[in-house]
Ligand SMILES: Cc1ncc(COP(=O)(O)O)c(C=O)c1O
């Protein structure tokens with residue numbers, strides 16, 4: 145059987161085994177490959193920067209998630225914001241997965257990717273009336289409402305078409321999960337969800353509205369959360385709210401505990417296995433007799449992709465500090481700049497020698513870096529580097545800053561390599577502008 149190894153500078157067996165379930169990026173004859181495809185060949189064929197995604201890895205992760213929660217009646221909705229490439233959404237859709245969308249644009253993408261509307265839930269703290277109307281017209285399963293005012297808008301729009309909209313209310317459980325402060329969402333100081341103190345007013349309003357039916361409770365406490373206890377704490381709060389809501393005569397079918405499950409970016413900081421979350425959550429959730437919804441994003445896609453980039457120049461300053469200047473930048477992967485996040489950077493062709501260097505992009509910002517003070521294989525100008533774990537919140541957060549073109553994306557499925565997004569052109573860059 146072919147063994148798929150993750151990358152590792154030291155390449156000790158332990159490190160490889162620890163992360164081997166997550167990824168099928170592996171060295172073969174000193175060349176980094178994705179599911180048997182040499183990354184240097186892909187770069188030659190499709191150019192760089194290039195996002196390379198393993199379809200097999202997407203499927204493996206989805207199956208891993210489903211297996212962990214198989215003891216619980218549930219419905220998994222892939223959180224499209226993590227990676228909205230149509231082929232990625234389609235891959236999950238074909239596995240029976242639903243979608244969590246956060247805007248009209250994401251809804252459009254999910255529908256175009258072939259996901260049926262009754263498997264789509266529509267979230268967002270600031271939905272515009274036109275987005276609500278689009279969601280209702282499309283026949284999505286449910287909208288997740290985040291304020292009293294929004295409930296009134298949903299009711300008005302549903303009334304215009306004589307329909308009754310299914311809604312879940314997103315509760316802010318005031319649980320501050322330990323993660324980067326920019327991606328914690330379940331704390332009262334954040335904009336997300338409805339405060340528990342508003343619950344009575346919300347239920348009062350819901351009992352008056354004729355075109356909205358409360359079908360679910362929802363929360364999402366943040367992203368890249370390593371400790372299952374935060375989910376436990378928030379779930380206990382939401383279960384207490386469920387009892388209060390049921391006591392007022394509302395029939396709740398769905399209990400959505402959001403996404404946020406962690407992944408490994410740094411082999412030295414292994415993510416808590418999903419089975420540990422399931423172990424804690426299933427005994428809490430099963431007795432509630434509701435259909436649980438999960439909204440994993442990052443968990444399903446982060447380690448399925450790399451960002452392939454070519455070394456343009458190497459240089460050293462008077463202090464001896466070395467730089468690899470590569471052709472990808474913060475415009476393709478902003479996470480290091482925005483959250484100081486760690487991404488492994490590997491040479492596509494292995495070298496025996498290594499150097500300590502910064503890996504930086506061509507963008508005119510000092511925050512345009514992938515790695516600082518990192519030990520990197522001593523690769524030459526013209527060679528390739530792979531920025532690992534670039535499947536989540538990478539391409540979706542890309543920009544045209546500095547007039548840069550969004551890169552191509554390929555999906556590797558064993559022998560089959562498909563271009564799933566072409567590189568932007570200069571013409572496309574200005575196509576929406578008027579002189
Ligand atoms: C409402 C909601 N659901 C799901 C997710 C997906 O989160 P993650 O990618 O961490 O699983 C997010 C992003 O934080 C979110 O805001």
Ligand SMILES: N[C@@H](CCCC[NH3+])C(=O)O
Nearest residue numbers: 225327367479483536537
């Ligand atoms: N963009 C963030 C995740 C945001 C999750 C959505 N609320 C990241 O790259 O880690």
